[in-house]
Amino acid sequence: MTSYQTNAEILRKEQITGDIFRLTLNCPEIADQARPGQFIMLKASAKNTPFLRRPFSVHQTSINGRVQVLFKVLGKGTEYLASCTSGTLLSVVGPLGRGFTLPQKGTSVCLIGGGMGIAPLFFLAKRLSRHHDHYTSIKVMLGAATAKELLTLKSDFEQLGMPVEMATDDGSAGHHGFVTDLVQSTIGENPPWAFYTCGPHPMMKKIALLCREKDCFCEASLETMMACGIGACLGCVIPRPLPTESGEQYFHVCKDGPVFDAGDILWK
């Protein structure tokens, strides 16, 4: 797999809500190579602080060489990115990691995103929309704290012709509660299902266990602390359920993931 290090110009910065932003970067090689579920490493500082790059799932790409990332301001790195203006150059490494496996023809597809975990699912949705008729149905379920975090993203999915169900913690849009509550009722209809999920760990765990119980295909995109993103530092590990023959006890999220078969993960 080819990946690149490049200085990408910020072409557009959108403020989705108070602390959620979307950056459009000009990086044609990465846009061309990226597959849904893969990530990029962004240098989120002008100097040495924050010291390490930050991993971001690719939110979407375009044929004219653009890559988008979606993020919430949580620390110094995202603060810096939110403060950048159009025209700023950001150092980008990518695309990296193992992305989603596309569903087989004839499956019912369900994308379940929580919070910023929605980011990579939109890229997947775009890819699936190219062959919408291959799938029995495509459902999208989005969860967030409150309605305003979801509305822009909801309409993005709807423009692809995909119905969106919402769940919010405060009940300001859709179901008042967790997005996982919506999955329970879906999983019985029109098998076989392929579930794709990204979001908070407890959310993905619940979906993974449900899918295990019903024997459904399920992939989850995980997040860990990462230093390099390219398989050199070995910092981003999670335990494997069983050691490999050669004695490996851990997955490296940057290489073996970030997308995993949910059945391979030891959900805590």
Added chain:
Amino acid sequence: MEIGKPKLKVQLGSIQLKNPVMTASGTFGYGNEFTNYVNLHHLGGIVVKGISLLPRPGNPPPRIVETEGGMLNAIGLENVGVLAFINDKMPFLKEAGTEVIVNILGDTVDEYAEIANKLNNIKGISAIEVNISCPNVKKGGVAFGADPKMVSAVTRAVKDNTNLPVIMKLSPNVTDITATAMAAEQAGADAVSLINTLMAMAIDSETRRPRLANIIGGLSGPAIKPVALRMVWQVAKTVKIPVIGIGGIMNTEDALEFLIAGATAIEVGTANLINPAITGEIVQGISDYLSAHRLESVQEIIGSLITE
């Protein structure tokens, strides 16, 4: 008079490097991870991820944490083991077009000897670098690198089992690093490299938990550069064998500082994780610096610190 391209070659004992820029162990994988970003052929050498006799799974996560001006790691020496290294990693490395230095580690003196022995006749290896910052399990877990006697013992054991040049990688977690450097030199080391990471920790005040599962880890990055420079300068004044400078080198200027302090070559570590092309950029940067200062060879700046 037109000055030609400056000469970058340096001599490390019996091996010649095309330039003084190498990669530090544990920050450059086994080289193949970086081919998308840097032309390995341009580097002075690659020091590979530390190899033990048997594969090691490494520590539980979290293994890394970012700190001000650097990072802590407690990877736990995860590696594929010496046999898998020879079978799976060497075929790529021996074609990489640069010197391959194999970093080794062990729990006992005998283990170091055995790994050195297994690597001795493998084609494509230029030198052995010995990580002595790991605990000696037969001596209550005190790091080999903390005691000049243990440094001597490991140096001899490795030297006795290999014809390759041996570089002892010194630990900074000592009172007097010149003592361990001299011990390595007297026991027959062909070079010393320094520094390894500084033992450190980080705590989350909200949860009152350590940020690393291992509690303690090794600090690297720009935060340690002044410490590393001081140690390199002291050691370079003390020993006659070549010194390789390591510690927080992020750019050409940092690399030059180590050369001026007396290092014959340098290893770039943590910077590889942030800019995977940095080693190639530093090679070019050193060449540009020499040209700008009308110097013919990198030799002219090695140990050129002016103190009066």
